[in-house]
Amino acid sequence: MTASGIIAAAVTAPCHPWPRHILAPDAWSALAAVLAEEPSLELLALWADPTQVYALFHDAGSGRFLPASVAIVGGGYPALSPQRPAAAWFERVVHDLWGHTALGATDARPWLDHGRWGQAAPLATRPAPLAVTPAPPEFLPVAAEDYHQIPLGPVFGGIGEPGHFRLSAEGEAVLRLEVRLGYAHKGTLGLMRGKSPRASARFAARISGDATVAHAIAFARAAEAAAATDPSPRAHALRAVMAELERIANHFADIAALAEAAGFAVLATPAARQREAVLNAADAAFGHRLMMDRVIPGGVAADLDADGADAIRGGLVALDAGLQGLVRLIDASSSLADRLAAGAVAPALVARYAAGGPVGRAAGRAFDARKTPGYKPYDSLFFEVPTLPGGDAEARLRIRLAEIRESLHLLRSLLATLPEGPVSVPLPLASGEGIGWAEGCRGDIWHWLRLDGGLIAAAFVRDPAWLHFPLFEAAMSGSTIADFPLCAASFGCSVSGVDL
Amino acid sequence: MVFRTLLATLRRGPATRPAHAPDDEAAQAFAVRLDAAAQQRLGRSLAIRSVNAGGCNGCELELRMLGAAVYDLERFGLRFVTSPRHADVLLVTGPVTRTMHAALVRTWQAMPDPKWVVAVGDCGIDGGVFKGSYAVSGGVDAAVPVDLTIRGCPPTPLQLLDGLRTLLEANAR
Secondary structure (H helix, E strand, O other), X not given: OOHHHHHHHOXXXXXXXXXXXXXXXXXXXXXXXXXXXXXXXXXXXXXXXXXXXXXXXXXXXXXXXXXXEEEOEOOEEEOOOOOOOOHHHHXXXXXXXXXXXXXXXXXXXXXXXXXXXXXXXXXXXXXXXXXOXXXXXXXXXXXXXXXXXXXXXOXXXXXOOOOEEEEXXXXXXXXXXXXXXXXXXXXXXXXXXXXXXXXXXXXXXXXXXXXXXXXXXXHHHHHHHHOOOOOOHHHHHHHHHHHHHHHHHHHHHXXXXXXXXXXXXXXXXXXXXXXXXXXXXXXXXXXXXXXXXXXXXXXXXXXXXXXXXXXXXXXXXXXXXXXXXXXXXXXXXXXXXXXXXXOOOOHXXXXXXXXXXXXXHXXXXXXXXXXXXXXXXXXXXXXXXOOOOOOOHHHHHHHHHHHHHHHHHHHHHHHHOOOOOOOEOOOOOOOEEEEEEEEOOOOEEEEEEEEXXXXXEXXXXXXOHHHHHHHHHHHHOXXXXXXXXXXXXXXXXXXXXXXX | OHHXXXXXHHHHOOOOOOOOOOOHHHHHHHHHHOOHHHHHHHXXXXXXXXXXXXXXXXXXXXXXXXXXXXXXXXXXXEEEOOOHHHOOEEEXXXXXEHHHHHHHHHHHHHOOOOOXXXXXXXXXXXXXXXXXXXXXXXXXXXXXXXXXXXXXXXOOHHHHHHHHHHHHHHHHO
């Protein structure tokens, strides 16, 4: 039996919009065993609650999305990581937060838990108090005799996020990069529990500041799915306006960061100015530069008046000209193109990790959550999803430029066809399970939550960086130390998105 | 190419925004904390080391804009440095997670005296929305002594600029 067949044959529990398949532990074992034979069955996320482990699969062959779950027996569940390397980080986080052990996992080291929370498995029904002193971290061995290690972080140069990057190198050549996260673990999932979706929206908006709108949309959609509510057409359209503004602003920021890392200040300066122009338009239209807390479950918290729409329209003209200027500058700089022929990831590896966003699309994986599974209002809008086969830093830069162009088009058509009506509807005090998604600037974002009497009983958030960091690690091995800042800027992973 | 850029700049004027006058009251209060020797040594220039103590990266997005042409931090004599050994000011964002606590304290210890700490963003004041979590110490004050706070979630670049210039004004008195 194929892996997708095993999932589809299992009994289902209600979950919106896709029923969740409840697998028996032996069926889950059988699934884990045959997963390698079906590479088109993509693993998007793996998470848990105190009694079960959940996984979200996407059958790329048939286009179906398959949520699945297995009950914990004796504190463990069969691991998927021997067949799916992308599952390894998820299995480690399931152990750190909920205390469930992945049996037969490829990596059993702690992940987010550095032994400093004062308790083990904080999201378990009864977290165990912890009195031991934190052990020093273990890093993966390197198969070389004469190598040195460069420890970077959690505090290192520049204005960035806290993470530890361990570079093992032989001279200039990098043998292995290993990322160690957990420094920005704020306990967000724990804070969400027991609160209403409206109250929890501010946590969703602070999963990762650069994708605050996209995370808020995915979270709101999960809550709306669980409570069987659909916001007004105007709310959907306004969410899309905010999401596209956010995408443009962040792509310009990523281009500026990449230009800076490549030592090409003449591009960094105008790119940062373009970003500033987008943020000013967002501030004039929605009253906050990053549009934080403007998307809420049930709709949006800020309406767009005529002045606000004019501010965005006025910005669009300048942005169009600015974008063309940037493209001309990039096309005319062969030295930049030479520098950006770095940080390549093999398209096969990208497909294996099911990585989305510019990282996936620059390596031929055309997945875009606005198209598949799609959501309002994008199902009635025309736009292209640009892809390139290269998989290197230049391809990711070109994808970002092309996406800015598409987003400018989308904003024009959204503003021209903005429906009238209320901007938010109340959420009923419902019980249920829902999955929400949104395409953020870095890729597809997934939120899952279970409501119990209108309050959140359990939740999980999957930021695109979960699948991008391992690819960043892969791109660095075989590369040089000097390429590290360039690669980091080109992948643009969010630490906070993974650390939760 | 260069000629065209020059022409466009002449026509449009500079992209840099004029800044507000710094907050006089806050500058006065802060000046009290600085001793005369420190003022003499540092003059009107401060080196800033930024540390994210577990924030959501929203504050970092706005901090990065300070260096861009629109806000141009360096015109005031303020600059970001990479090593705490070169820094006069430790600029901390985030709610100070338990995992970042030790790293933040060690960064502060690595700075030479005289030194000041600026807590940026609502998280840095008391943990913000993350207050009460098992993973959060709750504010920069829980780890290192704070001299100045800049509110906002995240503060806008202008608010950041105003706050940092308060520091500078106080230092120059």
